[in-house]
Amino acid sequence: MKILNEIKISFPSNSRNESLARSVISSFAAQLDPSVSEIGEIKTAVSEAVTNCIVHAYRGTHGKIELLARHLDGNVLYIKIRDNGCGISDIKQAMEPLYTSAPEEERAGLGFAVMESFMDKVSVRSTCDKGTTVIMKRKILSKQSDT
Ligand SMILES: Nc1ncnc2c1ncn2[C@@H]1O[C@H](COP(=O)(O)OP(=O)(O)OP(=O)(O)O)[C@@H](O)[C@H]1O
Ligand SMILES: [Mg+2]
Known part of the structure; x- marks a missing residue:
């Protein structure tokens, strides 16, 4: 698929950057003319x-998170x-709804389930002690889907 535009940012795994990532993706996605929902x-x-990177990937430590967005x-x-x-x-187990490795923190184990329900496709690649990559795709329909 042809890439019409792309951005790439990286930021430290500080919980304040979760809202930064939300704002950045919102601004970028606006170019695809999405509905409010x-x-x-x-x-x-x-x-x-991004929260998974902060709370699981770098649990108790700090590291870099990269966000790449493309308009295809x-x-x-x-x-x-x-x-x-x-x-x-075990990626299959991690993606099962309600599975969490951190029940003591009252995590619901629903992050991947939410990603899968809101995006058309979610794929995960991961290597122990090296890191994780989550790729998501969604076709943006027209604003007429807003009611
Ligand atoms: N980037 C990551 N690095 C390491 N482990 C991860 C990462 N993302 C997810 N996981 C693992 O996958 C599990 C499931 O993730 P998921 O987001 O579905 O649930 P959760 O984060 O445990 O709970 P919730 O998202 O509901 O707060 C996590 O408990 C964690 O063990
Ligand atoms: Mg999560």
Whole structure:
């Protein structure tokens, strides 16, 4: 698919940067003319992925998070969120709704389920002790879907 525009930012895994990531994706996605509900869902999916980098990948430490967003041909939004943290040993289990490795922190284990319900496609690559990459895609329909 042809890339019509793209941005790439990186920021430290500070929880303050979760809202930064939400604002950045919201501004970038605006170029695809999304509806209010589409933009809300995309921001939520990004914030779940970024929160996972902060609370799981770099648990108790700090590291770099990269956010890449692309506007692809066909009005498709492509998002890649990457960390160099602890990695996920069993991706299938991690993506199961209600699975969490941090029940003591009262996490619900719903972050991936939210990403999957709000985006058309979510794929995860991970290597233990090297990091995790989450790729999400969503085709933006027209504002007429807003009611
Ligand atoms: N970037 C990451 N690096 C390391 N582990 C991760 C990463 N993202 C997710 N995980 C693992 O996958 C599990 C499931 O993630 P998910 O976001 O679905 O739930 P959660 O973060 O535990 O809870 P919630 O998102 O509801 O607060 C996490 O508990 C964690 O073990
Ligand atoms: Mg989560």
